[in-house]
Amino acid sequence: MLTVAISKGRLFDPSLEMFSKLGYRVHSREAESRKLVIADRRGKLRFIYVKPADVPVYVEYGVADLGVVGLDVLLEASPDVHQPLDLKFGRCRIVVAAMKGSNRSNEQDGVSTLRVATKYPHLTAEYFTRRGVPVEIIVLSGSIELAPVLGLADCIVDLVQTGLTLRQNGLRVVHVIGESTARLIVNRASYQLRRERISELLEQIESLLAREKTA
Amino acid sequence: MDALTQIPLGTQVLLGEKARLKRRVETVVTGVFEGWSYDEIIPPMFDYMDVFERGVGAELGKKVYRFLDREGNILALRPEFTSLVAKTVACRMGGSPKPIRLYYSGEVLRYEPPRGGQQREFSQIGLEHIAGSRLEADVEVLVIAIEVLTRLGLKDFQINLGHMEYFAGIVERLGFEPAVLQRLRELIDIKDKISLRAELRRLNLNDRRRDTMLALPDLTGGRTVLRSARDLASNERSVAALDHLEKITRTLSALGFARHLTLDLSEVRGLEYYTGMVFRIFVPGLGFEIGGGGRYDALFSNFGAGWHAVGFSFSLERLMQSARLKPGSQHSLRSFKLKPHNLRRQFAEILKERRSGRRVKLG
Numbered sequence: 234m235l236t237v238a239i240s241k242g243r244l245f246d247p248s249l250e251m252f253s254k255l256g257y258r259v260h261s262r263e264a265e266s267r268k269l270v271i272a273d274r275r276g277k278l279r280f281i282y283v284k285p286a287d288v289p290v291y292v293e294y295g296v297a298d299l300g301v302v303g304l305d306v307l308l309e310a311s312p313d314v315h316q317p318l319d320l321k322f323g324r325c326r327i328v329v330a331a332m333k334g335s336n337r338s339n340e341q342d343g344v345s346t347l348r349v350a351t352k353y354p355h356l357t358a359e360y361f362t363r364r365g366v367p368v369e370i371i372v373l374s375g376s377i378e379l380a381p382v383l384g385l386a387d388c389i390v391d392l393v394q395t396g397l398t399l400r401q402n403g404l405r406v407v408h409v410i411g412e413s414t415a416r417l418i419v420n421r422a423s424y425q426l427r428r429e430r431i432s433e434l435l436e437q438i439e440s441l442l443a444r445e446k447t448a
Numbered sequence: 449m450d451a452l453t454q455i456p457l458g459t460q461v462l463l464g465e466k467a468r469l470k471r472r473v474e475t476v477v478t479g480v481f482e483g484w485s486y487d488e489i490i491p492p493m494f495d496y497m498d499v500f501e502r503g504v505g506a507e508l509g510k511k512v513y514r515f516l517d518r519e520g521n522i523l524a525l526r527p528e529f530t531s532l533v534a535k536t537v538a539c540r541m542g543g544s545p546k547p548i549r550l551y552y553s554g555e556v557l558r559y560e561p562p563r564g565g566q567q568r569e570f571s572q573i574g575l576e577h578i579a580g581s582r583l584e585a586d587v588e589v590l591v592i593a594i595e596v597l598t599r600l601g602l603k604d605f606q607i608n609l610g611h612m613e614y615f616a617g618i619v620e621r622l623g624f625e626p627a628v629l630q631r632l633r634e635l636i637d638i639k640d641k642i643s644l645r646a647e648l649r650r651l652n653l654n655d656r657r658r659d660t661m662l663a664l665p666d667l668t669g670g671r672t673v674l675r676s677a678r679d680l681a682s683n684e685r686s687v688a689a690l691d692h693l694e695k696i697t698r699t700l701s702a703l704g705f706a707r708h709l710t711l712d713l714s715e716v717r718g719l720e721y722y723t724g725m726v727f728r729i730f731v732p733g734l735g736f737e738i739g740g741g742g743r744y745d746a747l748f749s750n751f752g753a754g755w756h757a758v759g760f761s762f763s764l765e766r767l768m769q770s771a772r773l774k775p776g777s778q779h780s781l782r783s784f785k786l787k788p789h790n791l792r793r794q795f796a797e798i799l800k801e802r803r804s805g806r807r808v809k810l811g
Contacts, residue, residue: 294564295735317639317665419639422730422737425606425710428669 235278235423235430238297240285240306243394244415247322248301252278255437278434289314289418298423298431304413305392309353315424317435318417321442327356329408330399331388332381350380351390360390360410378402458561458568466768470571472776473600473767474553477573480596481551484588486575489550491532497522502750503531504721511558525557530721530747530759533576538751546755547580553764564736565765574741574761578748583692585758586725586743587699593729593739593760594705601772605731605738607708608668610715611693612722612742614677617685618660622653632661633716639665667713671697671706677713692725721747725758731770738766779807786810 239248249259257273259280272279281297288302289312300314305327307316329349346367351357354372361368371386380386382402392413393399399406417438424431462470478488501509504527513525526532529552537548553573562568575592577585590607597605615636619629628651635644641662648658660680667673667680674697677690697709715726724743731738741760748755782801786794801808 293735295733315637315639317641319640319642420735422735424639425608425668425712425730426604426732428710 234272234276235299235427235434236281236297237278238281238283238288238291238300238302240288240300240302240415241282242285244285244301244303244323245282248320248415249280251320251322251438251441252280254441255434286310292418292420295420295422298420298427299434300418301415302418303392304411304416305353305356307416307418308411308413309356311355312418313421315419315421316416317419318438318442320415320417320438321445323413323415325392325394325413326406327353327390327410327413328393328406329360329388329390329410330378330381330393330404331407333403333405335381335387347388348386349388349390350377350386352377353390356410357390378404460567460569469768469771469773470764472773473771474571474573474764476599476771476773477596477762477764477767478551478553480592480599481575483595484549484592486549486551489533489536489552490554491526491529491536491552493555494523494525495532495535497524499535500524500527500531503534503747504528508558511560513557513559527556527558529554529556529572529574529761530576530744533578533759534748534751534757537576537578537755538748538753542753546578547585548578549575550578551575564734565769566763567765571764572761573764573767574739574759576757576759578757579755580758582724582743582756582758583695586692586696589741589758589760590696590700590727591703591705593727593741593762594700594708596762597729597731600767600770601774602731602770605708605729606710608710608712608715608728608730609693609696610712610726611689612716612724612726613689614681614686614713615664615716617683617687617689618664618681620683620685622657624651636661636664636714637717639714641665664716665714668710671701671711673711673713689724696725724756727760729762734766734770736766738762738770779805781807781809783809783811 239245252273257275257278259271259273269282270279281291283291285302285306288300289306289310291297292300292314293312301320303323303325305325346369347361348369348371349357349361350371350373352372352374354370357370358368371380373380377389377391378398380389381404388407390410393406396406419431497512497514500512508527512527514522517523533550533552541548551574554571555569556572557569559568575589577589593607624632631647632644635647644665645662648661653661663676663680667677674690674694678687681687693711697711700706700709721744722742723745726742728737728740739760739762741758743756743758745756748757784794784798798808798810
């Protein structure tokens with residue numbers, strides 16, 4: 234049996250839906266329970282439900298053979314894993330956003346230090362230092378949009394799906410750093426030791442993605 | 449900070465059973481090396497930083513603990529053994545009969561987060577085979593690695609065998625910028641075919657070349673992989689690499705080791721110093737590789753000697769986690785309850801037991 238780490242939160246439902254389309258269904262009663270480890274009905278896959286940021290950890294250590302996680306999390310954590318498939322769902326943008334009318338997020342300034350609130354400290358540091366912008370990074374774990382509203386930060390680096398939360402809090406996108414979608418990741422040792430089972434699953438997912446693309 | 453109760457991250461203490469296990473595993477492994485007539489080399493714990501940079505390059509260099517001596521030279525605590533072996537062999541063993549076979553076992557230090565049972569200070573155990581014939585030496589070190597794992601009671605290990613020249617041959621004539629090549633290597637390594645396809649589209653390759661590059665991430669599996677690899681590349685370097693792998697796998701399969709072998713031509717990560725055959729070893733239950741090695745024919749020229757060489761190392765801590773050793777033969781134990789009077793007579797009795805090899809425990 235292969236173990237798959239699934240991100241709780243916004244990628245959770247589409248992840249389970251994808252596996253269910255491939256015939257790996259879990260009993261709905263179990264899916265809604267608070268159990269953290271659930272096998273599919275045919276006993277081929279075992280799903281573990283963990284926080285998104287923990288998915289690469291479980292997979293890197295090989296406790297889970299595979300994982301479904303957003304590219305944003307991978308960019309932040311840089312885990313040493315195979316990343317064979319872009320699953321296309323959970324599309325979001327990773328953006329720099331600031332208060333409407335504020336010019337404090339102007340990167341071109343480059344002299345005064347920018348205060349940036351984010352839950353992606355590595356990604357943020359990488360982005361700004363590469364551009365030669367001095368930053369002070371304020372690490373938060375949720376409600377990032379609040380930081381510029383209350384003057385804690387000049388701008389934020391965050392994941393944006395519809396932009397509604399930004400708009401409702403008077404923020405606008407200043408720059409799009411990149412796009413994030415759900416990725417399938419595989420432990421390096423598992424990929425070799427359980428190659429047949431894993432390649433079979435990868436092929437199933439790939440052909441599902443191809444079917445959905447043409448549909 | 450309380451230096452008595454706190455510990456620096458990445459350090460550990462082994463006591464009793466754990467320490468005994470470490471020494472036992474070490475004894476088994478060095479016993480195998482000795483059995484193949486490898487001589488032990490015990491290099492210094494530190495050397496000039498330059499030695500390690502010449503040896504394994506700048507990438508590992510970042511993880512080195514370094515410090516200044518009184519004259520202002522930059523010294524480094526060893527992050528690996530191969531550079532130190534190369535320095536010694538190149539500078540002092542020029543006149544020795546070839547090939548030179550050396551093994552080492554000891555602690556190395558790397559400034560990186562502790563992971564997979566490896567602290568910042570961890571133990572490497574491995575060997576180097578220097579200035580021998582390429583094919584014979586490659587087979588020899590692989591057979592030794594297999595014997596090590598077998599003697600440690602490991603049954604289902606996998607050796608992933610690749611060759612740096614296969615990929616080198618493919619990209620040789622394409623004239624990619626180093627940064628582009630690096631990006632392609634990364635994408636092949638993480639097996640991200642979709643981004644690879646996008647990257648290749650930007651590079652305007654012809655169809656055949658693009659298909660070859662796109663096939664690389666999947667070039668892993670049984671011996672049929674060699675056939676697919678041949679269909680993809682007909683340049684001299686790649687073909688020579690495949691011929692070499694073919695000979696190695698044919699020999700190892702004939703020896704009954706086929707089930708431990710996986711061919712992996714998607715191995716392009718290009719640890720800077722590897723130039724020929726490379727391998728990584730995986731065991732069930734451990735998410736990280738337990739060891740690996742390969743051929744590094746160019747490394748010695750950095751030390752002024754033109755020899756080719758092949759070697760491997762295991763992480764001793766990871767071997768300890770996976771080893772299935774039978775309980776060692778326990779010497780029979782005799783306990784003594786010491787009394788304060790007439791110690792001479794009591795210790796005479798105890799020494800008699802020790803001379804006959806028995807374990808004693810004094811109460």
